[in-house]
Structures are given as structure tokens and as C-alpha cells.
Amino acid sequence: MNILVRWKMYSDVYQLKEMGLKKSQVARQLSINIKTVRKYWDVDAEGYSEQLQQSRSRSRKLDQYCDVILGWLRQFPDMSSAQVMDWLKEHYKINCKERTVRRYVSNLRKKHNIQKKEANRQYQAVADPPIGYQMQVDFGETTVRKSTGGFIKIYGMGAVLSHSRYKYAEWADTPLTVATFIQMLGRCFDYIGGIPKELVFDQDKLVAVSENYGDIIYTYEFEKFKQAMGFAVRLCRKADPESKGRVEAVVKYLKRNFANNRLFIDLKIWNQSCEDWLERTANSKIHGTTKKIPAEVFLLEKQHLKPVPFTNSIPKDILTRSVRKDNTILYKSNRYSVPLGTYKPGLELELKVQDDSIILYHLNSNQVVAKHKISLKRRSLEQNNNHRRDNSQKINELYEKTLEVLGGTEKAVEFLKTIRKEKSRYVRDQFGLITQVARDYPQSIVDQAIAYCLEQNLYSAVDCRSAADYFLNHQEAPVDISILDNPESWPKYLQVKAQQRSITVYSGLLGGEKL
Numbered sequence: 001m002n003i004l005v006r007w008k009m010y011s012d013v014y015q016l017k018e019m020g021l022k023k024s025q026v027a028r029q030l031s032i033n034i035k036t037v038r039k040y041w042d043v044d045a046e047g048y049s050e051q052l053q054q055s056r057s058r059s060r061k062l063d064q065y066c067d068v069i070l071g072w073l074r075q076f077p078d079m080s081s082a083q084v085m086d087w088l089k090e091h092y093k094i095n096c097k098e099r100t101v102r103r104y105v106s107n108l109r110k111k112h113n114i115q116k117k118e119a120n121r122q123y124q125a126v127a128d129p130p131i132g133y134q135m136q137v138d139f140g141e142t143t144v145r146k147s148t149g150g151f152i153k154i155y156g157m158g159a160v161l162s163h164s165r166y167k168y169a170e171w172a173d174t175p176l177t178v179a180t181f182i183q184m185l186g187r188c189f190d191y192i193g194g195i196p197k198e199l200v201f202d203q204d205k206l207v208a209v210s211e212n213y214g215d216i217i218y219t220y221e222f223e224k225f226k227q228a229m230g231f232a233v234r235l236c237r238k239a240d241p242e243s244k245g246r247v248e249a250v251v252k253y254l255k256r257n258f259a260n261n262r263l264f265i266d267l268k269i270w271n272q273s274c275e276d277w278l279e280r281t282a283n284s285k286i287h288g289t290t291k292k293i294p295a296e297v298f299l300l301e302k303q304h305l306k307p308v309p310f311t312n313s314i315p316k317d318i319l320t321r322s323v324r325k326d327n328t329i330l331y332k333s334n335r336y337s338v339p340l341g342t343y344k345p346g347l348e349l350e351l352k353v354q355d356d357s358i359i360l361y362h363l364n365s366n367q368v369v370a371k372h373k374i375s376l377k378r379r380s381l382e383q384n385n386n387h388r389r390d391n392s393q394k395i396n397e398l399y400e401k402t403l404e405v406l407g408g409t410e411k412a413v414e415f416l417k418t419i420r421k422e423k424s425r426y427v428r429d430q431f432g433l434i435t436q437v438a439r440d441y442p443q444s445i446v447d448q449a450i451a452y453c454l455e456q457n458l459y460s461a462v463d464c465r466s467a468a469d470y471f472l473n474h475q476e477a478p479v480d481i482s483i484l485d486n487p488e489s490w491p492k493y494l495q496v497k498a499q500q501r502s503i504t505v506y507s508g509l510l511g512g513e514k515l
Contacts, residue, residue, distance in 0.1 A: 062100070065088065070108055070112065072084060128163050129162050131304050132161075132196055134161070134196055134199075135159055136162060137159045139176065140158065144259055155171065157181065157184045158251040161192070162200075163301050164297035165246065170184045170271055170274070171270055172184075172267070198231065253282065258273075258282075320349065331358060334375045336360075336372045336383075337384055358374055370384065407447070416431070419434075419461070440468075441468045441472060445471050
């Protein structure tokens, strides 16, 4: 409060006092607190003037930090007074009231012309669509207290006719699936007694798989329901809630006015209470924008809605699971395989539990995709053998090539088939080594090695190579008899001539007579 205002306040109090009014009467007359009246009551003009002078010369608590605060504000123009106070406490251990800091910062901003940069987003009023044309739909969730103690999270769908602002809402105690949402939407059409021409949604996974520059791919069940009911769909752009602001307000109203502070007994009672609230409050109070009662305007709008067709396209409450990129689905924290190549973006399979097994079906053809025993483990992978990568064709080709290198004999067939059966995980390496053996050793040695391995039940490429090496090093070299017909072609060690001696030499050695 500046000096002129304070001086005028003192003058008004003094004049009413001179007229003989009591303190309480003066306070009522001037619409001020009686404590303010008491502050001025016993002070004369000269004394109050001195008080004003002293207050002007008195230094404020934050003046010693003026340059620091000013530096912060100039560096960070968006800085709030609450943050200034926090920084003062952090760096200077100051303890003062938030109101004091707020006023001080405000005065500094005015004095030094430091303005906050505020977001200046422009909003445009949206005209109401034609009567009976559009309904906006959105989803929300909230946590409420249970009557038995504790809390529960519930999931709601809100809908509002854009012209009359007539509302519908329904809740579930589990996260919404496509089937659950379509059931809610079907009951919504029954509640309002008709179908508008257009429904407005967010780009929600319950409605659409993808949206690419206007090319929209809807979930299978929703597409089927949309065609059966005959309404058009408009998906809002991302980060643009104003395009469906009517239903955004309805969901907020639903949470704050209906759900807050209400005890949850069970879902049936909760939804019945919600329907009563719709009739009693949501559709019966004057709307803040239209200044009309939605229920009264709806009586006219209802005549412009399309009748609800009799159809069985509303799906049963089924369990669905999304197919993951590794061709598995999740069920109770375990992964279950589906055949390789099943995965497609957005693909969902229906899951049914029968006895101790789960069965997965295609939603569109009801064809069985996979069947598994329910695992009692946690976070395990249950994988059928026929769901693994199919390498049989490539292995068959490798087998035929290896058999051809070995000459295609019966023993080679037996040897390779047994290896393929007993060493299936390493069959590529086995066949590769056998092919190398066939190239490095003579055919007769390879045949001999294979025959030996079969006799000894040694079904291994390494054993085959060892046998081939042994037989090669221990084979007898055959003598070519034709070489004896031509002594000149003999090897040198065969051309050596022995020394010839007379017979008398030998007889002399034996003590005989000379001949």
C-alpha cells in the first residue's frame, strides 16, 4: 500500500472518529478490518506522518539480495517467485514468507520491465455441428476407494452429442479391450435410442491400428462394428485435445463430479449409480455454454438420429492378445509361441482357456493358430517345435550335395542319415567336414573309412576323417610285375650287382681241397 492510500485511510478513520462513531462502526463503514482501525485510532496526524517517514526509510529484508534476484530474473525471465524463494533458501538459507518474496519479485519486474514470456496460444470457438450429426467419445481412468477398504482403478468411457450436449458414461474394472469398448458403444446407442452420422475419437489403439496421412487402418472388430452400425469416424490429430473439447470436459466432469469421494461396492452398482447421475445431474443441469438443459434439447435431436440396426455384430467379451515381433503372445507373465511369420503390426489373436490349455484363434477366420499347455512357471518361454525356424529344405539340399560327393553308395546314405539324426544341431558342420574328407582322400580310402565307421558304430565326421587318415598311411603298395620285363627301367636299388667269387674261396674257408 503506497503512502497516499495509507494517508487517505488514516484521514477517513479520523473523520469518522470525530463524528462519534465507534471502532466497529468505522470498520463497517469503510469495509476494513477492525485491526486496521485500531492501528490508526489513537495516533495524531503528526505521529502518523513520522510513522510514514520511518517506513519509507526502513530497508526491506530482501534488499541485500536485490542484485542476486535481479540477475536471476534477467537470465531466466520465466522464473517464478516460488523458485526465487527456493533458490534463496538453498543458497542463502533465508527464511521468509512466500507472500513477501512474491511482492518483492513483482516490484522488481515492474521497476526493471522484466516480463514473463507466456504461451500465447490462440483458441477458436468451434460452431456446433448440425443436429444429430456428431458424437464425441473419449476414455479416462481414476482410482477410487473400495467399500471393503483399499483402492481400485476403474476405466471409463464418456460420450456426448455435440449439438445437445446429451451425455452417456460407463465404467469397467479392468483395462478396456476392443471387445469391451464396442459393447459399451453398443449400449450407448441403445441408451440414446439412435446413431449419429459421425463419431469423433482420439487415435486410440482400441479404434485404429495406424493412421498415415488420412489412410486409416481400423482394428478388425471395430471395423466390423462400424460397418454394421453405419457411422463415419473422424480421428483427432495428436496433441490437439481442443478438437474434441466437449468430451474432454465430459470425462473431467465424470471423474470430478461423479467418481470423486464415492465408494466402490461392485461394478454393477457403480454403473447403475452413474446412470442415475446422468439423469439427475449431467443431463438435467443447464449447460454452461449453451445455457440450455441437455435432456430438453435431446428430445429434438433424438428425432434426427439413425435407428439402431438389429445386428449380432457386437462381439462377445473375448480375450485377445497382441502378437509380438518375436512371434509370441503374453499370458500370465509367460510367453507362448505362434508359428514363424504370424506377426504383423497390430495383429491380435483371440485367446480361449480350455481345461489346462490355451488356444489361439484368428479373429477373422476363427482358425486355430496355436495350442499350448498352460505353464505353471513364471516368465518362461513355451515354444512348440513346429513353430521354430524351418531349415529342413536347406538341410535336404546340403544332404544331397554331400551324398553326391561321397558317390551315392548305400553305406554313404546310411552313414549320413544316422549323423543327421544323432547330431541334428551340428549337421551343417558334420556334412561340411565329410565333404572336405571326400576331397582330400582317395575314393577307395573314403569308402573304407565309412565302412569301418558303420561297423564300429562311429557316427561322426571326425571319426571318419581319422579312419581315412589311418587307412591311407597303412596301405600296402602293390607291385607292378610288368616292371621286371625291362631291367633298365628298374629303380637304382634294384640295379645293384652283387660281387661274384670263385667256388675255391668258399671251399678253402670250409677246409676242403682245392678243385
